[in-house]
Amino acid sequence: MGLYIIKNASVINENKIIVSDILIENDYITKIDVNIPIPKNAIVINAEGLYAMPGVIDDQVHFREPGLTHKATIETESKAAVAGGITSFIEQPNTVPNATTQELLEQKYQIAAQTSYANYSFMMGGTNDNLDELLKTDVKNVAGIKLFLGSSTGNMLVDNPDTLEKIFSNVKTLIAVHCEDETTIKNNLAHYKSIYGEDIPVTCHSAIRSAEACYISSSKAVALAKKTGARLHIFHISTAKELELFTNTIPVEEKQITAEVCIHHLWFTDQDYINKGNFIKWNPAVKTEQDREALWQALLSDKIDVIATDHAPHTKEEKQNKYLQAPSGGPLVQHALVAMLENYKKSKISLEKIVEKMCHNPAKIFKIEKRGFIKEGYFADIVLFNLNSPWQVQQENILYKCGWSPFENELFQCKITHTFVNGSLVYNQGVFNEVKAGKRLTFNR
Structure with missing residues (x-):
């Protein structure tokens, strides 16, 4: 948890792609804009060349x-x-x-x-x-x-x-x-x-x-x-x-x-x-x-x-x-x-x-509450990916407990680089921070 700023990501949201910064404070997205000033003690993620999506x-x-x-x-x-x-x-x-x-x-x-x-x-x-x-x-x-x-x-x-x-x-x-x-x-x-x-x-x-x-x-x-x-x-x-x-x-x-x-x-x-x-x-x-x-x-x-x-x-x-x-x-x-x-x-x-x-x-x-979009006030569930980073699915990089995948040996051109869950950077370029950041979903019904 804490303070993150994602800089210069190509943000995919609501049928648009715009280059923007995303400010994350604790669980939430608090600001989406260009050239957001970097707050004191914020962890900066340079997302130039990367895409951000919910x-x-x-x-x-x-x-x-x-x-x-x-x-x-x-x-x-x-x-x-x-x-x-x-x-x-x-x-x-x-x-x-x-x-x-x-x-x-x-x-x-x-x-x-x-x-x-x-x-x-x-x-x-x-x-x-x-x-x-x-x-x-x-x-x-x-x-x-x-x-x-x-x-x-x-x-x-x-x-x-x-x-x-x-x-x-x-x-x-x-x-x-x-x-x-x-x-x-x-x-x-x-x-x-x-x-x-x-x-x-x-x-x-x-x-x-x-x-x-x-x-x-x-x-x-x-x-x-x-x-x-x-x-x-x-x-x-x-x-x-x-x-x-x-x-x-x-x-x-x-x-x-x-x-x-x-x-x-x-x-x-x-x-x-x-x-x-x-x-x-x-x-x-x-x-x-x-x-x-x-x-x-x-x-x-x-x-x-x-x-x-x-x-x-x-x-x-x-x-x-x-x-x-x-x-x-x-x-x-x-x-x-x-x-x-x-x-x-x-x-x-x-x-x-x-x-x-x-x-x-x-x-x-x-009708899930405050998820599924990159919006101010929504939970900071955000994924960054690189469209041009080839990798192959092999047994040693498969994370399922069963240890196999129907995609084994498939060469993918795109790679997930970062995954935020409720504002916590749980996955960072192949490394987990081991925080169990998941929360129970709630529904606006």
Whole structure:
């Protein structure tokens, strides 16, 4: 904590890039201007040639604590996130035990308060029989309600139509959903088992967890949200077909139904299963090149509102099992922003649009207080990066507890140089100051 002044950064904020200084006092940004006089005792960071942006808000991660800490912990993964420019995360409830009561949810907050490098919130998990617990959720202190409408890691499938309608009708905060139709997946799996037995190749994953499975589930969720007036946010859209469910004709703040796309669905295609195998096995599955291009178009046209990671680490040993035994998910928080900056270098997206989708819009959609922008009076969650500093992802610089990355051996052109969390310089050119600077996110609802 203390007094910092960032000098001559190219500041990306609210669809503009301007060269400016940023004054940080304790937790907050107190002044943004050119040629700010250097206060006595201030630490000066010369950011000439660097870009400054708000810290990334990742609205979907799985940090595996409690209960799955052989894969990851809040401490290890939040540290990797900060190195990747992510200063706030929203974690999902399918830990062990599942966070489906207020008491279990609060236990996760207590862990994060002691160990998180980044700001944190945790979703309350819905089940077929915990509506009373869902209704106790404090909307000002909890990001929202998470429903798995298709099975995933954990045992939280919500598949009772009456229960779903009650949740959508009664919950007064954002409902985030994982959409895959379980019946379709089971039928597809049975089909491929009849061909391959227990030795299904991973190249069949996108056919088993198919575009049809995604669309059936997401279209039902959208219809239910329209019927009940629920505030719906659909995680990890992966297909071209689903995009017809969303609109780009109104500002994101006015949308009742919003959508997220994840880094892996923007980067990989089903052709990558041949080389990457289970290491790119996610739910929903990475799909075709046509799906990927449609997702890009929807992102750029504002049908899709948010870019996130769905960071979900597993050990190498778990991933090296045969397809049916290998869990779905992979680690991404350290490399998400640099992957998007690489797409900027390839002229696929602007810097301003990256900041809109990774910083501004998550703050708007979840109504996060005083984060997601570089503004006077806001928390000083700030990332500096160099657009021309090549580096390669290698095992020795991977910070995830699981020790691997789907981007291993990838050469990135851009490097995160500094990450501030609540005014504390937590990450400085590869070195951590080891301050657990994260705070609990609060919501303006």
